[in-house]
Amino acid sequence: MPRLIAPIRIVQEPLSGSANFVDLYLRAYQPLGDYYYRHRAEVKAYLKWLRHRDPHGSFIAYDGNRPVGFIATDSRWNHGAVGAIHELVVDPEYQGRGLGRALLLHGMAYLRSQGCRICELWVGERNARARAIYQTLGFQENGRWGKWIQMVRSLDDLPESGELESTLALFT
Numbered sequence: 001m002p003r004l005i006a007p008i009r010i011v012q013e014p015l016s017g018s019a020n021f022v023d024l025y026l027r028a029y030q031p032l033g034d035y036y037y038r039h040r041a042e043v044k045a046y047l048k049w050l051r052h053r054d055p056h057g058s059f060i061a062y063d064g065n066r067p068v069g070f071i072a073t074d075s076r077w078n079h080g081a082v083g084a085i086h087e088l089v090v091d092p093e094y095q096g097r098g099l100g101r102a103l104l105l106h107g108m109a110y111l112r113s114q115g116c117r118i119c120e121l122w123v124g125e126r127n128a129r130a131r132a133i134y135q136t137l138g139f140q141e142n143g144r145w146g147k148w149i150q151m152v153r154s155l156d157d158l159p160e161s162g163e164l165e166s167t168l169a170l171f172t
C-alpha cells in the first residue's frame, strides 16, 4: 500500500542525545506504558549508549529539521555475525504511514552491508504493533526472557531490491 510522506528525509547519522530526541523517544513510548526508560537522564544515557555501539548504524527520519523517527542498529553485536536492532521509534503523529517499515529496511540493509548474516532484536510481549511490523518483515520468534521476546531474521533474503527501492524512494 503506497503511503505518501513526501517531506520526510531519512538520513544516516549518529544519534543525538539532545532534547528533541529525548522528547521523540518519550512521546513514542508513553502510549505503550511499558518497555521504556521514563526519566530524561536515563533516556539521554541510553541514546548515548546507542550512539557508541555503532555511530554509523542509526538512521533518522526528519520532517524539515524535526526528527520524527529513528532506528539504531549495531553491526558489532555478537562479533559482527549477528547484527542487532536496538531501537526503533516513530513519532505518534507519523505512525501508520510506513515510516517504521522504511527505517527497518534501512537498518537491515546497513547491517547486511557490514557483513552481518542475521539480525536480532528484543520486543515487549504486549507490544502488538511492533511485533506485527517485525512479523510482516519476516522476523520470527526465537526465545523469551521474562516479558521480552527475541526475534531474528536472516539478512540473506532481504526484500527484493524492487520492493526495497520503491519503499525507500518514499523517504529520500
Ligand SMILES: CC(C)(COP(=O)(O)OP(=O)(O)OC[C@H]1O[C@@H](n2cnc3c(N)ncnc32)[C@H](O)[C@@H]1OP(=O)(O)O)[C@@H](O)C(=O)NCCC(=O)NCCS
Pocket: 028, 029, 032, 087, 088, 089, 090, 091, 094, 095, 096, 097, 098, 099, 100, 101, 102, 122, 123, 124, 127, 128, 129, 130, 132, 133, 136
Ligand atoms: C513500532 C513503530 C516503530 C511502528 O512505526 P510505524 O511508522 O507506525 O510503522 P508502519 O507504519 O511502517 O507500519 C508497518 C507495519 O506495522 C503494523 N501496524 C501498523 N499500524 C498498526 C496498528 N495500529 N496495529 C497493529 N499493527 C500495526 C502493520 O503490520 C504494518 O504493516 P503494513 O505495511 O502491512 O501496514 C511505532 O509504533 C513506535 O514508535 N512505537 C513505539 C516504540 C516501539 O514500540 N518501538 C519498537 C521497540 S521493539
